[in-house]
Amino acid sequence: MPRFMDVHTIAGGVTEEAVAGAHAADLATQAAHDVHYLKYWVDGEAGKIFCLVDAPDAEAANTVHREAHGLVADEIYRVTEHE
Incomplete structure (x- = not known):
């Protein structure tokens, strides 16, 4: 399956707690x-x-992202992992 790195920009900054909550919502919605x-x-x-x-x-x-919390990515890149 393809792998992507997405980038969100939140004006005014963001807290770790807010991101953790959004990530939990993503996990609940992803399947x-x-x-x-x-x-x-x-x-x-x-x-x-x-x-x-x-x-x-x-x-x-x-x-x-849209369904889980509404914060869609500003940019999304297809990436491959290299060690």
Whole structure:
């Protein structure tokens, strides 16, 4: 399955707690769309959130965000993992 990294920008910053809540909502919603959120990273001061997700396509990943909490990604990139 393709892997994607999405980027959210929240004006004014974001708290770790708020992102954890949104991630929990993603996990509760993902199965209906054949999506699997793997990890996320937060830069609270900059209001940046990065999500790593396996999904059939970028739109499926964004659909989970939309349905779970409404915070769709500003950018989504298809990525491959390298060690």
